[in-house]
Amino acid sequence: MRMVLLGPPGAGKGTYASRIGTRLQVPCISTGDLFRGHLERRTELGSLAAACMAGGRLVPDDVTCAMVQERLAEPDVRRGFILDGFPRTCAQACALGEMLAKSGLALDFAVLVNCPDSLIIERLVNRRICPTCGSTFNLVYRPPRQDGICDTCGSPLVARPDDQPDIITARLETYRRQTVQLLDFYRDQGLLVEIDNGVETVQPVVLPAGVLATGVPARVPGTISAQLPANVTGTCIVKS
Numbered sequence: 001m002r003m004v005l006l007g008p009p010g011a012g013k014g015t016y017a018s019r020i021g022t023r024l025q026v027p028c029i030s031t032g033d034l035f036r037g038h039l040e041r042r043t044e045l046g047s048l049a050a051a052c053m054a055g056g057r058l059v060p061d062d063v064t065c066a067m068v069q070e071r072l073a074e075p076d077v078r079r080g081f082i083l084d085g086f087p088r089t090c091a092q093a094c095a096l097g098e099m100l101a102k103s104g105l106a107l108d109f110a111v112l113v114n115c116p117d118s119l120i121i122e123r124l125v126n127r128r129i130c131p132t133c134g135s136t137f138n139l140v141y142r143p144p145r146q147d148g149i150c151d152t153c154g155s156p157l158v159a160r161p162d163d164q165p166d167i168i169t170a171r172l173e174t175y176r177r178q179t180v181q182l183l184d185f186y187r188d189q190g191l192l193v194e195i196d197n198g199v200e201t202v203q204p205v206v207l208p209a210g211v212l213a214t215g216v217p218a219r220v221p222g223t224i225s226a227q228l229p230a231n232v233t234g235t236c237i238v239k240s
Helices: 013-024 031-041 044-054 061-072 090-101 117-125 165-188
Strands: 002-006 028-030 081-084 109-114 127-129 136-138 192-196 205-207 236-238
Touching (some): 002 165, 013 028, 013 081, 013 109, 028 061, 031 061, 031 081, 117 127, 165 192
Parallel strands (some): 109 192
8 A cells, every 4th residue: 555645844744644654554654753753864855855844845856755755765665654744745746656567566545634723823833742762742732741750761852943833834834835736736636635733532444445545543532524536446434
């Protein structure tokens, strides 16, 4: 299974990617993690990405594509993958298609996670991460047991530098300006599945027949609707 998760920053793509990836036993590849990994290793690609990330701008296509291509060449993606945060432009989508075509592969489908701006800003402003083990918390929806301390490894939690209201707003504006055509790109190919993550709830994900996936944990009951692409037959809807 080869799929991409689309949607604005903070919509919940990472949570969906992790849960679906666990069920399908395929790696979840986050461009954010790729960027941070290159930054930590002080690679040339990491240096090019740093300035853009700090200002809430999208990293240039050639830099992002080079990171993704390097990751897709690793052995653990042979059974499939879930891409979170890539592609974000039609140019990146075409590049991804070319990467896969070289190996005789193709994308199975794309999932668009929709979410209102007000909830995105609330989520990201209250997000805290562990710089040691990578665990993520939210001061409102999933607070740590001890204030400011990671439940997993006991390290101090931090807020990401770009989780500030003005930077979040800039990222959302950039997302709409540069990725709106991407949705039409996948919709025209019959690959797009849309889901609504506008409420915090345990939501099922609709995938092709025989594929199991779960939704996201949350605070109030709610529902989710999804429409399968025209070229996919059958459904399997599973709640965690």
